[in-house]
Amino acid sequence: MTRFHAAIRRPGTRGTGTRGAGTRGAGFAAALMMLAASMAGCAPADTGLQPDTARHFQELVLGVSQAAAANDHPAALTALESLEADVASAAGSGQVSEERRRAIMTSITAVRTDLTTAIQAAAEAAAKAREHEAAAAAAAEAEKARAEAEAAAKAAQEQVSVVPPPAPVPAPAPEPARGSEGKGKNKNG
Template identity: 40%
Template sequence: MTPGNHGALTVRWSAAMLAAGLLAGCGTGETGLQRDAAKQLQARVLEVTQASSQNDPATALSALKGLETELGNAQSKGGISDERRRSITTIAAAVRADLTDAIAKTDQAKARAEEEARQAAEQAAQQTPPAQEAPAPSTVQPSGEDKGKKDNAGKGKGSG
């Protein structure tokens, strides 16, 4: 893990934990969040947190969408105050930006690695001498004249 990657993971983890802390201890109307809504939202925050801690930003982003849907449902049922929803939405937006950035960096790193592998293979191919092919056996038959001369060669002086 590179130092930059570690930093992004730390930010995602912190943002998710902040969201979890924001939801913790909720359960009365005074906090702007009803107990049932708090339980459902906490479960969604846990999904985001777990995926972030496993360095799986795509899954964390999907879980964050679920959190936002749950947040909308809670608001429509009167389970969360508008102020509390805005606060959670602000944190969710920061987490979303971080997750989107992590996905982009992962995609860039993957593309860079693929390009480096392609260049290395290309360079290796240029440095390797081409394979020498063995010459094919000759299929040319000697003509009759040549054959006759070879046959008469070395037959002694008196035979002629």
């Protein structure tokens, strides 16, 4: 049988899933409860499951639950696959009755469906978030370009209004009128 410890992260580590499972969480919790219930019991005659095997399976189910609670759905799926392999191995060696194996596998299938749905929902949410970020970035870039164009137009307008029109050239001063003085004919002297 495989050991759970290598197959899953411990709580408190960051997962790859998203937060907020909503109503999906209730169905997922129910599937996990059904899986845990299929592991309950100790007496081999009553349950079809050897006590040591039942404890091992319960550890694996706990790992699936903890990973799912931490929204680390890929790790939960990995732990579930480990549980499935261990159930098949235990059934092959007679530690699990065929009836009990079928009940456990039914529960594993229900949990796998919920995990797969959660992984797909997380991927869709991430894609929508990327689209939203891209749209916001494009809008910000367009706003920046608009503001730059507006600033350039305003600067051009100010440049035109700041330069004064050329001053008119003043007319030349009129020359003094020349009279008869100073020409030598009527000189008094």
